[in-house]
Amino acid sequence: MSILIENARVIDPASGFDAVAPICIQGAEILTLGTIPEGFEPRRRIDATGRWLFPGAIDLSAHLREPGEEHKATVASEALAAAHGGITTLVMPPDTQPPIDSPAEVELISRRAEQACGIRVLTMGALTRGLLGEQLAELAALKRAGVVAASNAHQPLSSPLVLRRALEYAATFDLLVAVSAQDAALAGSGCVHEGTVSTRLGLPGVPEAAETAALGVILALVEQTRARVHINRLSTARGAEMVAKARADGLPVSADVAAHQLFLTEMDVADFNPLCHVNPPLRTQRDREGLRRAVARGEISAICSDHQPHESDSKLGPFAATRPGISALETLLPLTLRLAEEGLLPLSEALARITTGPAGILGVGSGRLSPGAAADFVLFDPHGLTEIDPQTWLSAGANTPFFGWTFSGSVTETWVAGRPVWTAPPEASARPEEFA
Amino acid sequence: MIALPSSAHRLPQPGPLPNDLQLTADGRLRHLLTVEGLSRKLVTEILDNAESFANMNEKAVKKVPLLRGKTVVNLFFEASTRTRTTFELAAKRLSADVLNINVSTSSAVKGESLLDTLRNLEAMNVDMFVVRHQDSGAAHFMARHTQPGISVLNAGDGRHAHPTQALLDMFTIRRCKGDFTRLKVAIVGDILHSRVARSQIHALNILQAGEVRVVAPRSLLPAQVEDLGVHVFHDLKQGLRDVDVVMMLRLQRERMEHAHLPSEHEYFQLFGLTQRRLLLAKPDCLVMHPGPANRGVEIDSAVADGAQSVILQQVTFGIAVRMAVMSMTIGVQGT
Numbered sequence: 004m005s006i007l008i009e010n011a012r013v014i015d016p017a018s019g020f021d022a023v024a025p026i027c028i029q030g031a032e033i034l035t036l037g038t039i040p041e042g043f044e045p046r047r048r049i050d051a052t053g054r055w056l057f058p059g060a061i062d063l064s065a066h067l068r069e070p071g072e073e074h075k076a077t078v079a080s081e082a083l084a085a086a087h088g089g090i091t092t093l094v095m096p097p098d099t100q101p102p103i104d105s106p107a108e109v110e111l112i113s114r115r116a117e118q119a120c121g122i123r124v125l126t127m128g129a130l131t132r133g134l135l136g137e138q139l140a141e142l143a144a145l146k147r148a149g150v151v152a153a154s155n156a157h158q159p160l161s162s163p164l165v166l167r168r169a170l171e172y173a174a175t176f177d178l179l180v181a182v183s184a185q186d187a188a189l190a191g192s193g194c195v196h197e198g199t200v201s202t203r204l205g206l207p208g209v210p211e212a213a214e215t216a217a218l219g220v221i222l223a224l225v226e227q228t229r230a231r232v233h234i235n236r237l238s239t240a241r242g243a244e245m246v247a248k249a250r251a252d253g254l255p256v257s258a259d260v261a262a263h264q265l266f267l268t269e270m271d272v273a274d275f276n277p278l279c280h281v282n283p284p285l286r287t288q289r290d291r292e293g294l295r296r297a298v299a300r301g302e303i304s305a306i307c308s309d310h311q312p313h314e315s316d317s318k319l320g321p322f323a324a325t326r327p328g329i330s331a332l333e334t335l336l337p338l339t340l341r342l343a344e345e346g347l348l349p350l351s352e353a354l355a356r357i358t359t360g361p362a363g364i365l366g367v368g369s370g371r372l373s374p375g376a377a378a379d380f381v382l383f384d385p386h387g388l389t390e391i392d393p394q395t396w397l398s399a400g401a402n403t404p405f406f407g408w409t410f411s412g413s414v415t416e417t418w419v420a421g422r423p424v425w426t427a428p429p430e431a432s433a434r435p436e437e438f439a
Numbered sequence: 440m441i442a443l444p445s446s447a448h449r450l451p452q453p454g455p456l457p458n459d460l461q462l463t464a465d466g467r468l469r470h471l472l473t474v475e476g477l478s479r480k481l482v483t484e485i486l487d488n489a490e491s492f493a494n495m496n497e498k499a500v501k502k503v504p505l506l507r508g509k510t511v512v513n514l515f516f517e518a519s520t521r522t523r524t525t526f527e528l529a530a531k532r533l534s535a536d537v538l539n540i541n542v543s544t545s546s547a548v549k550g551e552s553l554l555d556t557l558r559n560l561e562a563m564n565v566d567m568f569v570v571r572h573q574d575s576g577a578a579h580f581m582a583r584h585t586q587p588g589i590s591v592l593n594a595g596d597g598r599h600a601h602p603t604q605a606l607l608d609m610f611t612i613r614r615c616k617g618d619f620t621r622l623k624v625a626i627v628g629d630i631l632h633s634r635v636a637r638s639q640i641h642a643l644n645i646l647q648a649g650e651v652r653v654v655a656p657r658s659l660l661p662a663q664v665e666d667l668g669v670h671v672f673h674d675l676k677q678g679l680r681d682v683d684v685v686m687m688l689r690l691q692r693e694r695m696e697h698a699h700l701p702s703e704h705e706y707f708q709l710f711g712l713t714q715r716r717l718l719l720a721k722p723d724c725l726v727m728h729p730g731p732a733n734r735g736v737e738i739d740s741a742v743a744d745g746a747q748s749v750i751l752q753q754v755t756f757g758i759a760v761r762m763a764v765m766s767m768t769i770g771v772q773g774t
Contacts, residue, residue, distance in 0.1 A: 199663045201662060205596075
């Protein structure tokens with residue numbers, strides 16, 4: 004189907020395009036941006052006056068809980084939540100039950116995704132068999148089955164030797180390896196940042212060194228093997244500096260940060276709030292500022308949701324006994340735009356951290372509005388409001404510390420492959436002040 | 440058509456800050472979860488109330504009807520003798536009915552959640568929970584989820600707080616020393632894992648003690664401990680110099696297993712309280728210990744049983760302090 008969207012402010016971070024302009028869609032792809040080809044006869048015209056149009060977000064880390072933990076969430080429930088949040092592509096870490104360590108699980112998830120609302124669900128394969136950290140998973144077979152990277156999710160590897168071998172083997176097939184930088188022994192049973200708050204509350208802490216020590220090993224092995232490595236969910240300022248230095252030295256590393264790390268700190272845990280129990284833990288104000296700086300400079304090139312939906316029982320207990328994780332698909336875009344609103348970085352740069360940034364890390368062609376690219380985009384009402392509210396929340400996991408937050412602007416439509424996969428209910432977009 | 444989430448899938452919201460949780464709007468004590476954040480006035484009020492119960496406990500008839508018809512549940516998820524029995528005695532001397540539940544041998548083993556345990560006991564129309572739990576924040580969790588009108592007293596949660604212990608320590612110090620503002624107090628031992636130390640530090644600072652010191656090897660101190668308002672010493676001799684009160688902490692044997700310390704022997708050599716070391720403190724320095732003491736590990740028997748030791752008074756006063764807290768919190772309603 005051919006579609007013409009007119010009068011939207013089109014923002015394409017990849018090309019730097021930012022103007023009120025027409026955009027033509029042919030089938031599943033963008034045909035043109037800024038011009039209407041001669042003889043183009045759209046079957047459908049959309050007047051998007053007053054709205055923004057930008058590429059849909061690509062989320063590098065979203066746990067969908069299927070297979071194995073369908074009581075928490077399913078691919079279908081979370082795909083819809085993602086679409087609601089302006090996400091058009093998400094990447095699932097392999098720590099499902101069973102883990103994604105063979106082509107069968109990869110196929111299962113892509114089948115589930117096909118039955119869902121239509122957003123793109125990509126998978127990371129397990130780096131080691133059963134995520135046990137000992138034997139390598141069949142990475143070549145996983146790559147053939149379509150995984151975009153290999154990762155051991157939150158599970159530790161038994162030794163740096165396993166990581167070294169995994170990097171070498173994966174590099175043979177040019178398969179990206181994504182790692183969490185956390186030394187399991189140093190992290191121990193920690194459930195908050197080791198510092199003032201852990202001391203005051205008597206909670207076991209995860210020291211900064213749990214991240215920096217692990218990063219030291221990872222970066223040394225990247226230097227040794229020259230394999231391409233992506234670091235998931237940095238949490239410390241010092242860690243961000245180490246990655247920035249490694250990148251400046253020409254090492255093939257990239258990193259992301261979870262959006263909540265850019266807004267919350269250990270202080271938000273201060274009343275044993277289990278909704279702020281997350282791993283890696285919320286760190287200090289200094290860390291938050293350091294991570295923000297690295298995001299602004301592009302040293303951290305992607306912001307992810309680190310979406311971890313839970314059923315309510317998982318968060319009902321004394322702090323340390325609750326499960327870590329935040330349900331975050333529906334706050335990724337609002338929080339990222341808030342960074343631009345706060346003046347940390349220009350709007351187009353902020354959008355780049357959830358579009359071209361992650362697309363570049365994955366080596367996929369989406370996340371841009373150039374001709375021939377997938378027509379995955381968001382129509383956004385900059386005058387709307389996004390209230391993080393249980394009534395409009397779509398994720399099966401209601402475990403967010405952001406309930407009650409209000410953000411400027413709201414997603415009115417999310418499109419994937421030239422089709423709308425989510426449209427705001429009319430009452431949300433037809434607020435009286437717009438017609439005043 | 441988009442299905443909106445049902446209200447059933449909404450999580451309970453995180454709730455108010457600790458002080459809002461344990462105090463009513465007009466500042467009365469509703470639960471006792473932590474000493475942190477209590478006013479000097481309120482702590483003094485608790486100690487004053489305890490004073491009258493302490494006098495009563497010395498009489499022939501030791502019972503008053505303040506909690507008659509009320510049911511107090513001692514809910515202990517961790518073993519305890521001293522704390523549980525003094526809470527039990529305190530409740531009985533206030534004429535309450537007391538139920539002791541030792542959960543380590545009960546339903547927690549069968550996988551019942553803390554919330555289910557709480558709900559089931561609430562269904563039996565109890566009035567007060569005294570809870571000890573291995574997880575920091577367990578008492579806060581119970582207070583947040585319990586029905587209005589039921590009080591929660593924290594009898595020790597993880598490494599977080601043991602408020603009645605700290606209050607009975609303050610009571611003991613006040614009886615022996617009077618004014619806190621002149622006092623130098625040293626807390627010696629495993630600060631890292633100690634809920635007692637955390638509550639003592641808060642209590643001493645609330646009562647405006649002249650100086651609060653912690654004395655420990657670096658491996659037994661929590662990160663940024665000075666933020667709690669203490670001076671840090673790594674040498675016992677320096678830490679003891681001129682102190683008015685020394686509060687020893689129990690050293691758990693498992694500290695050796697997790698590489699916090701090499702041996703009990705070396706610990707005693709460096710941080711054990713002996714008669715000779717005690718000479719560095721003021722001549723009338725009180726020696727305190729929350730019990731049970733490891734003789735020959737953190738404290739020499741001669742010191743534990745010596746003239747300066749008030750370890751047994753602490754136990755005695757524990758009953759009065761717990762009676763005071765129970766009588767102040769029982770049935771206090773409101774938000």
